[in-house]
Amino acid sequence: MSRLTFEGVSKSFGGTQVLEPFDAEISDGEFLVLLGPSGCGKSTLLRMIAGLTDITSGSLLFNDVPVNEMDVRKRDIAFVFQSYALYPQMTVRQNIAFPLLMDRMSGWQHLPVLSTLIRSRLMKEPQVRDQVQGLAEQLGLTDYLDRRPGALSGGQRQRVALARSLVRQPSLYLLDEPLSNLDAKLRTQMRTDIAALHRSVGKTFIYVTHDQIEAMTMATRIIVLDGGRIQQIGTPDEIYDRPANMTVAKFVGSPPMNLIASSAAGGHWWERVRTPHTGEVVLGIRPENLDITASDRGIVPATVETVERTGPESIVALNIEGNSEARTYARVSNSATPAPGSSVGLSFDVADCSFFDLSTGERAATPLHA
Numbered sequence: 193m194s195r196l197t198f199e200g201v202s203k204s205f206g207g208t209q210v211l212e213p214f215d216a217e218i219s220d221g222e223f224l225v226l227l228g229p230s231g232c233g234k235s236t237l238l239r240m241i242a243g244l245t246d247i248t249s250g251s252l253l254f255n256d257v258p259v260n261e262m263d264v265r266k267r268d269i270a271f272v273f274q275s276y277a278l279y280p281q282m283t284v285r286q287n288i289a290f291p292l293l294m295d296r297m298s299g300w301q302h303l304p305v306l307s308t309l310i311r312s313r314l315m316k317e318p319q320v321r322d323q324v325q326g327l328a329e330q331l332g333l334t335d336y337l338d339r340r341p342g343a344l345s346g347g348q349r350q351r352v353a354l355a356r357s358l359v360r361q362p363s364l365y366l367l368d369e370p371l372s373n374l375d376a377k378l379r380t381q382m383r384t385d386i387a388a389l390h391r392s393v394g395k396t397f398i399y400v401t402h403d404q405i406e407a408m409t410m411a412t413r414i415i416v417l418d419g420g421r422i423q424q425i426g427t428p429d430e431i432y433d434r435p436a437n438m439t440v441a442k443f444v445g446s447p448p449m450n451l452i453a454s455s456a457a458g459g460h461w462w463e464r465v466r467t468p469h470t471g472e473v474v475l476g477i478r479p480e481n482l483d484i485t486a487s488d489r490g491i492v493p494a495t496v497e498t499v500e501r502t503g504p505e506s507i508v509a510l511n512i513e514g515n516s517e518a519r520t521y522a523r524v525s526n527s528a529t530p531a532p533g534s535s536v537g538l539s540f541d542v543a544d545c546s547f548f549d550l551s552t553g554e555r556a557a558t559p560l561h562a
Contacts, residue, residue, distance in 0.1 A: 194268070194364040194396045195220050196241070200250035203236055210236055213250055214422040216415065223390050223397045225407040228417035229443070234400045237417070238366050241398060243267055254364075270357035272367040276349040278341040278356075285337040288324045288355045289315055295360070327355040330392070331385065347378040351385065358393065367399045371406065383409055404444050408432065416440050432478075435546060438553040441476050447507060447521040449476045453550055473556055476546035482522040483539045484508065484530055490537020494520065496530045512538065 196218040203211040211233040218224050226234040239245035241252065243264040251258050259267060270291075278287050293314045314320060328334045331351045341349055350370060357365060367386070371379045387410045390397050401407055407414050408428045416423040416431060416439075424436035435441040441449040452475045487493060494510040497519065506529045508522045522538065530536050547556040 195255050196364075196396070196398075197253040197256070198250065199253070201240070201247055201252055202249045203233070203240060203245070204248045210420050211240075212421045216422070216425055218396065218398070218413075221394050221396055223387070223399065223410055223412045225411035225414045226398065226400045226417060227402070227404060227407040227414050227444075228423075229402055232417040233420045234402075234417050235368055238368055238398060238400050241364075242269055242271055242366055267364070268362045269364045269366055270360060270362045272353055272357050272365070272370045274369045274372055276341065276353045276373075278349060278352055280341055283338050283340055284328075284333060284344070284352050285324055286311075286315070287341065287352055288327060288333075288359055289320055291356060291360045292320050292323065323359055324355075327359055330389075331355050345378075346374050347382060350374065350378075350382060354386070354389065358389070361393075363395060365393075365395060365397045367397065369400050369402070371401075371403075379403075379406075386410060404446065408444075416443065418443065434555070435476070436555050438474065438476070438548050441546065441548070445478060447479050447523075449478050449546070450482070450520045451476050451518075451548070452512070452520070472550045474548040474550050476548060477540055477544065479507065479521040479523040481540055481544040482520070484522055484524055484528060485537045485539055487535040487537045490539045492538040494536055494538050496532050496534050496536060498532055499529055501526060501529075510536070510538070 196216075198214060198216045200213045200215060201211070202209070202213040226237060228234050236245060240247050243259070243262060247260050252260055254267065279290065282290070293311050296314055324337075325334075328337055331354060333348070333351055333355060336344060336348060336352075341352065344352070350373075353370070370386075371382050374382060383406055386397075386399075390410075399406070399410065408431075411428055413425065413427055414431050415425050418439050424431060424440050426434075426436075431440060431444055435444065435449065438451060441451060454472050454475070484490075492512050494512040497509040497511055500507040500509075504526065506524055506526055508524060508529065510520045510522065512520050520538070548554065549556050
């Protein structure tokens with residue numbers, strides 16, 4: 193098992209700071225997701241954990257042991273890349289077994305021709321055979337063990353890549369956007385498979401993605417990054433319900449949290465939302481926490497722009513009075529969907545709202561009452 197501790201860890205390339213210093217601790221057995229937009233530093237951070245990229249400053253510890261200078265091969269990790277990185281000339285069985293064979297071979301045994309003979313012999317060892325067979329059954333690959341990667345679908349190839357990483361039974365698993373090359377149906381299936389694997393092996397997983405659905409459905413904790421800065425560390429519920437700042441509020445959620453500045457509210461309805469703040473603040477409300485009512489009954493007057501049906505519910509885009517430059521979204525059942533162009537009222541419970549300081553973007557105190 194691996195417990196990770198980050199003490200002032202940062203990364204720079206020359207004069208460019210790509211990851212600002214931060215502190216964090218990852219417990220044994222967690223499923224940690226590094227979530228953020230492209231270029232935010234999440235893959236760089238994963239490579240620093242793996243030892244593939246040097247740490248500029250600070251200390252990274254595995255179970256309280258500093259590993260900044262530790263060789264990659266001694267870190268007891270498995271790395272699943274965005275590309276499947278399978279050996280096309282080998283069968284699925286040989287691809288899965290490959291890490292076990294490498295661990296059993298000494299330097300001189302890697303010579304051409306000789307290495308092929310030795311690998312063939314090692315493949316017949318009961319321990320190797322049983323480990324490969326067990327993982328194949330666990331990941332639904334039994335029927336494909338004698339095929340080559342070129343004869344597999346994308347989802348099957350990704351399961352082979354996972355099996356190859358799992359076969360060594362390392363203490364730490366690193367996964368760098370492993371589902372980004374799959375279609376929507378396969379991504380859903382693989383999310384379930386990976387989450388089940390995590391529960392089965394009970395080891396620490398660190399998973400990089402820009403897909404918030406992957407983060408929210410698989411993670412025990414999430415680190416949200418943006419612009420090389422750690423924006424928030426928390427459980428999926430904490431990230432979603434209590435975003436630390438407007439950056440997190442706008443990134444997490446589809447549609448994202450609605451943000452309405454007090455100055456944009458025109459004053460007449462904002463007075464009904466009392467807060468303990470004297471300066472200008474931003475109200476944040478999730479689309480599912482907005483109720484659409486008759487125009488004379490809601491707190492906020494609005495006009496319906498568009499309605500998008502997504503199956504059992506609809507996403508309604510609205511323009512609210514005083515904030516016409518930004519759309520506001522509500523998630524409602526199909527039976528409560530208003531017609532485009534109609535005038536409606538929006539109501540909400542202030543207890544469901546977040547408030548942010550306009551100047552800093554950081555989360556402010558909760559409201560006093562509605």
